[in-house]
Every structure is written in C-alpha cells, then in structure tokens.
Amino acid sequence: MRRPPAVEVVAIGDELILGDTIDTNGAWLGQRLGEEGIRVVRRAVVGDDEASIRIAISEALIRTGIVLCCGGLGPTPDDRTRPVVASIYGWPVEIDEAWVSIIRDRFAMRGMTMPLVNRQQAEVPRGAVLLPNEVGTAPGLILDRQGLGITVLLPGVPRELRWLVEHRVLPWLTPKLEQTRSAIHRRVVRTTGLAESAVAERIADVSTDLDPLTLAFLPVGIGIDLRLTSWGDIPDDEANRLLDAAEARIRERLGRHVYGSGRDDLAEVLGMRLRDRHWTVATAESCTGGLVAKRLTDAPGSSDYMLGGVTSYANEVKAAVLGVPETTLAQHGAVSERTVQAMLDGIVRLMHADCAIAITGVAGPGGGSADKPVGSVWIAARTPARNRQRQLSLFGSRAEIRDRAAQAALKLLLDMILTEEG
Secondary structure: OOOOOEEEEEEOOHHHHOOOOHHHHHHHHHHHHHHOOOOEEEEEEOOOOHHHHHHHHHHHHHHHEEEEOOOOOOOOOOOOOHHHHHHHHHOEEEOOOOHHHHHHHHHHHHOOOHHHHHHHHEEEEOOEEEEEEOOOOOOEEEEEEEEEOOEEEOOOOHHHHHHHHHHHHHHHHHHOOOOEEEEEEEEEEEEEEOOHHHHHHHHHHHHHOOOOOOEEEOHHHHOOOEEEEOOOOOOHHHHHHHHHHHHHHHHHHHHHEEEEOOOOOOOHHHHHHHHOOOOOOOEEEEEOHHHHHHHHHHHHEEEEEEOEEOOOOOOOHHHHHHOOHHHHHHHOOOOHHHHHHHHHHHHHHHOOOOEEEEEEEEOOOOOOOOOOOOOOOEEEEEOOOOEEEEEEOOOHHHHHHHHHHHHHHHHHHHHHHHHOOO
C-alpha cells in the first residue's frame, strides 16, 4: 500500500528556543497538510544562527526532499533564513525591485516611508519562485532543484504563513504530489472524568485491534483526547468505514465519559443541550473565579441560555449576595456540601434560572488544612427536575485545579440533562 508524501517542518527563531513564543505554526501545518494528504513526519525548532539553520534544512532535505521553513524572513539582522537556504542551493541572492515597490507602496498607504532595511525582504535567491504575500511585507519563496529537493520559505507571523499556505503554497505543491498523495483522515474522541490509565484500560481490546489505523492518547489537562488516524495508505471510503467502526467501539466502552469529538468544547456541548430544551443557566463560583461563566459565554449565541453568574470569592459575598447562611459558613466552612448547596439555591433564586452550577473549593497553593487540603472542591448542579452535589479531590497547580473543577461541574450538569433525556 502506498504511503502519503512526507515533508518536514523547520521553525526558526531564538524566541522559539527560549520559550518566549510557542510554535503554533508547526501544529497548524501538520493538520492542514494532513488534510491534503501530505504527512509531516518531523518538526524541528532551531535558533537564528546560520549553522543551526543550515544543518536542520540540509538534513531534512536528505530525509524527505521537501522542507517547509517558518520564520527568519523579516528585515532585521537576525533574519538569516534566505541567504542560508540560498547557499544550500548554490544560488546567489538578488533584490527583486518589483517587490521593493510593493513594500514601499504599502508603507505609503499608511502614511509612512519604507525603512531602508525592508529592502532585505525583497531578497530572492536566483531561480526561486516568489510567492506574493497580500497580508504582509515578506513574500514566501520556493526553491526547487533536481537532486536536492524542495524548500518552502514562509514568514513566522501565523496570519501571513496561513494565508500563503492556502493561497500560494498548496496550489503550487499539491499538483507535484498528485500521484502519491491520499488524504490523511483523523478522528478525535474527547473524554473527561477518567485518568489516562483508566481510559486505556477500558478500551484495551479496541486499541490492540485497529490496524491499519493508529490510536494516540492526548492528555489535555481537563480530559483525555483519543486520536484515531488513517495515514493515507488506504482508500478514503475504507478509511472512513474503519474510523466510524473504531469510534463507535470507543464510545461504547467509555459511555458518558465521551462528551464530543473533534474540537468540541464541553461548555458548548452543554450549551447546545440547554438551547434545545429552552432552558437557562446561571453560575455561582468561588475558587474558579468565574471560569465556568467564561467558558459558557465563550460560545457564540450563549445569550440564548446563559443568564449570568456571581463570583462569590469572599464569604461576605456568599452571605450578602447568594444568601448563604452565616451559620452554615461558621459551622461547616466555605468548602462544604452545605455551602455549595446554599450557593446553588441562592443563584437560582437570584437569577430565576432553570439550571445552575455552583463551585467552592481550595485551589491552592495555600489555604488548605488537614481535613480540607488543597484540591478539595465541592460542585453542585441543578435542573428543573433534580439536584446533585459531588465532592472532588483534585491535583495539580492552582490553574489546573480550577480548570478541572470547572470541567467537572460542566460535566455534572450535562450528565443530569442527558439522564433526563433518557
């Protein structure tokens, strides 16, 4: 069976090495090229020094013959990608005066004079294909030489890179690979509420019987994503049939721990259920600081169901705004079943909501005690027909505990609604 054409991606920039900037370009290229049946088999990140750039690109060309480079095409002295790659191909660098004029005109449209250093962005290795960039001043470049391979140079600015890939690179590259490429298909099944080991245990029989598909476990902090992949070596219809069957088996094993697929967000999935039933929701949050309300309102159209929320961080706010009895706070504490229930009652009474979520806990790193250590969280949820509370013992950093508490509370309400739907 044939394999899809392989390419490598080299991201260039000291800011990537130092961690000041995250390489989102490589992740996007892996996904987008895969959709076109082009497999990214290796990604490298190197600094702005010429030796590192030369070694990374030369070795990648030897392995696959096709390299996409991101970054190093700016106008400053540390932007060295163009001359280094030109030297690999043995081509001199020349100024493209037509592109200089385009850059100058773009500065003029903003009432500015083009700095002289921007001429550097019009340097083009002799024999390279210039890819006009309509959303930036650095053009893309393609160097293609028999016996050496193809190197595509792209700016590191994500918006510019993506525009050039869609409008310039793919129209040039895909016809050259037409005889060997076949789409890479993937499915992502999203789960929450189970540790990675527990997920693996429940689907052990599925994961050992997937050939030619592959399965990857992707912890995402608030759950485990399961990625099924067909690598382009079987026909599309057969790939989709196998993916359908594998996804169905995984969903059967994991039940309601599966909340969506692809890029589904739990809050959006919950929002769709609320909208379908014409129900409203409100939130009362302490340790999560409004995170549940934020996630619910991140979804477009959330005004159809989200009424509002109260961030009752201080006990005084719990008592004055939500009506939590001071005797409850004094006798049971802010982190308790009684308090979270009173918060839930209070937000429903305040907002007149059909459904509600309440959270209180110790997110850390301080504030814990022997009986209520860091990670102790109470969540509660209500629908028109029922009311539930759960005690959680969460782990991780302050941010991770807050994220996991919010996720668990959203899932609790979703499960309650699904139970009522039967």
